[in-house]
Amino acid sequence: xxxxxxxxxxxxxxxxxLVARYGRLVGTIILRTLGRGEDVEDLSQEAFLxxxxxxxxxxxxxxxxxxxxTVAQRVAVDELxxxxxxxxxAPADEALDLPSADDVPAAAEQQQRDALVRAALQELPEKxxxxxxxxxxxxxxxxxxxxxxxxxxGTVKTHIFRGKQLLRERLAMLAPAESRx
Amino acid sequence: xxxxxxxxxxALDARLAHLPQWQPPADFAARLAAxxxxxxxxxxxxxxxxxxxxxxRFLHHLPxxxxxxxxxxxxxxxxxxxxxxxxxxxxxxxxGAALTGLVxxxxxxxxx
Numbered sequence: 001x002x003x004x005x006x007x008x009x010x011x012x013x014x015x016x017x018l019v020a021r022y023g024r025l026v027g028t029i030i031l032r033t034l035g036r037g038e039d040v041e042d043l044s045q046e047a048f049l050x051x052x053x054x055x056x057x058x059x060x061x062x063x064x065x066x067x068x069x070t071v072a073q074r075v076a077v078d079e080l081x082x083x084x085x086x087x088x089x090a091p092a093d094e095a096l097d098l099p100s101a102d103d104v105p106a107a108a109e110q111q112q113r114d115a116l117v118r119a120a121l122q123e124l125p126e127k128x129x130x131x132x133x134x135x136x137x138x139x140x141x142x143x144x145x146x147x148x149x150x151x152x153x154g155t156v157k158t159h160i161f162r163g164k165q166l167l168r169e170r171l172a173m174l175a176p177a178e179s180r181x
Numbered sequence: 182x183x184x185x186x187x188x189x190x191x192a193l194d195a196r197l198a199h200l201p202q203w204q205p206p207a208d209f210a211a212r213l214a215a216x217x218x219x220x221x222x223x224x225x226x227x228x229x230x231x232x233x234x235x236x237x238r239f240l241h242h243l244p245x246x247x248x249x250x251x252x253x254x255x256x257x258x259x260x261x262x263x264x265x266x267x268x269x270x271x272x273x274x275x276x277g278a279a280l281t282g283l284v285x286x287x288x289x290x291x292x293x
Contacts, residue, residue, distance in 0.1 A: 133197075
């Protein structure tokens, strides 16, 4: 972790190493939180600038990755609050405005399923949606998600379980035949 | 043998895992590091060498036991009926609340 100290002192190569290690994770957290691909690069940049700026304050009480994920989540939620509405990837109407299952080729069918999932996720309350989305990101465990959301681990697990139940119900409502496939 | 709800949840997990992940552009790390350097990004707090971090952590938590000790001492020793009726009492309470607010605000500002 010697490079971390160099990064805290503002050394460019060490900062680049930190970004290379955690860039994808930070961007994915922001993408999942906002639900839109636009602005993810700018917000990831903002998150890392905050990380660089506050790195000397990092005291090692949590893992570095957990701390960085928490910073990314705060940046994303700040943006979400700024927009005052959470939209996931595509608005629900747009997501559902797809060709019917009868006239789409198999490749596009998968896209339609993904769009349905996104539309159903959008209808979930934020307190269930965010833990559920974070749990689906590689490299994020329950402890990290709990730290990011400032919730007890048990509450996070409950929210994820409840979120999955609700999501399944929403999917069944949006596409009864689809959800069974 | 898995039940139907279990199969549904497994299918749901697979769908969630299918959600897009962000792929940083190839030169993202280099551009970001360069931007940080270009902006002359100064750390918000002066960097401490690793051995100092344990000491800082101790100092960070010190106000809590100190405050609790002071409160207990005041509760035990002050002649409360007389202190409460003192004209200075509301000012002391207000000053204490303001100081607490300032400390908490300062700590909040130092979180990323």
